[in-house]
Amino acid sequence: MSSSGEDRLLVERRGPVLVLTLNRPDVRNAIDKPLADAIAAALDEFDADDGLSVGIIAGAGKGFCAGMDLKAFGETGERPWSGDRGFAGIVRRSSDKPLIAAVEGFAVAGGFEIALACDLIVAARGTKLGVPEVKRGLVAAGGALRRLPRILPAAFATELALTGELTTADRLHELGAISRLTEPGGALDGALELAAAIAANGPLALRATKTILRDQWSWDDADFWARQEERVGPVMASDDAREGARAFTEKRPPEWQGR
Template identity: 60%
Template sequence: MSDAAEPAVLTERRDGVLVITINRPEVRNAVNGAVAQGIAEALDTLDAEQDLQLGILTGAGGFFCAGMDLGAFVRGESPWFGDRGFAGIAQRSARKPLIAAIEGFAVAGGFEVALACDLIVAAEGAKLGIPEAKRSLVAAGGALLHLPKRMPYHAVMELALTGDPWPAERFHALGVVNRLAAPGSAVDEALALAAAIVRNGPLALAASKEIVQRQFDWSAAEQWAKQGEIAGPVMTSADAKEGASAFKEKRDPVWQGK
């Protein structure tokens, strides 16, 4: 069990990456008020600090997250935090890219936390699912909103209506999980994926994420204009000129984030 004095959420900086760890293994990293606040504050740090380009969200103790801490909820603790919503992430994630690194399982609200991230790395054999219907509850933390955009209709319905978890391998085949990792190495695999991302221009990363996420709300008539509003400042930035110069001069670019 973790020391009660330890923070519910730990952070570590690693070469431009902020590793965020839910640190309540004694309750399978269930989300209480402290976890929601800790994740929200970590995302605030990620978005605010220029030397951080990407976040990795994971769990301590060999598993990701079991969802809402029902005991804490009964005691009056809220697993929502500000406008970020459930677990400090479900309704408003980070502006910068996020990778979920899953060991063991990510179920119920825990899976919804993972779905609030932009990429998912999962250990082979990890179980992912939304079992809420088994308790006459609804997966209202984002799963029923995100999954229909990422999986075939009938697959989403099976997952939601049976409540049965699926192995990471099935989600990988459906494209929901980006990479599979050997058990115990999900964070290492996520760091390898992060290394391929953080070398790119930070303005381009944030703009690309925003366009991909927001385009579902744009009509065909407005999508090019809306994309231009986001991409235009990046295309005329100092970093864009630096990227072109570095390519021409066969050297690594030096990004300034402006």
């Protein structure tokens, strides 16, 4: 395991899976500028490493993340944005590969927005989540106001945003916003199990599928097929695609080369 951002972020490679752990438990893993920069740098390396297929973001200690470091913001006006990746080095541009949030205890304000910037959320039962920014005279500007209405019933998403009240992982799982529920203390193991199922698939196909799912919201119907083909065409022409077909007919596991 390595660390970055003065040990604010722990980076661990587990085969094709990269685990990033927010490591400021004494301040509920609040995001300051050095941590945001460390996350952005880790995602840059993740995207560039052909040996990695899936990423997991977790939090050290009792919870996932409480959002922006309000002490740093109140004292110096520091905003923990990092380049074009935005708040926490992730919410405006995450990664081109699948990301899973492993959430324990709480994910509130910007912490919830980090989880929402991931493709899938695995959370422990009883975990508290929400965007309470309005209670502090702030706005949930890290993507929640865009992403919540896409994954939740409109009335419930609006209520969460306007009241600032928290909800539970159990409720969000019922509504389809959380992929898997675990018992308390089991979110990372659940995320690793899900990551293993994803990482078993073709890496080129995973990246293309992820980017289509992410980018298609800005495409109209006429654009969709052409833009999808831009991503699918190279995959269909790849050695991996032929290997997948051969492995199926030969009834054996595929041996991916990433090309």
